[in-house]
Amino acid sequence: MKLSDRVTTVKYLGKHGTELNKEFADKHLVVDQKYKVTGLDIGGWSSTVYLDGFGYNGFNTVMFEEVHEQELELDEILEEIELYCKNNKLSV
DSSP states (O other): OOOOTTOOEEEEOSOSSOHHHHHHHHHHOOTTOEEEEEEEEEOSSOEEEEETTSTTOEEEGGGEEEOOOOOOOHHHHHHHHHHHHHHTTOOO
């Protein structure tokens, strides 16, 4: 999986990467646990993700998946509510 440069949270998969990558990650991380991203180094052959609480210890990005957290502004939330009401014949 390729992580974008806007990723803020990832989930550790517990698979992929080299044996050394997995051995190091398994010592420090929990499978399916979410972690806050503090930095990414995107390289040509490999990329590294840095996680909150792990300092300069980076992990191979292929061992993670992005966690998509939807953030809406107040006006976007209102639009969603109005659309829902319209589609369900409810008044706002």
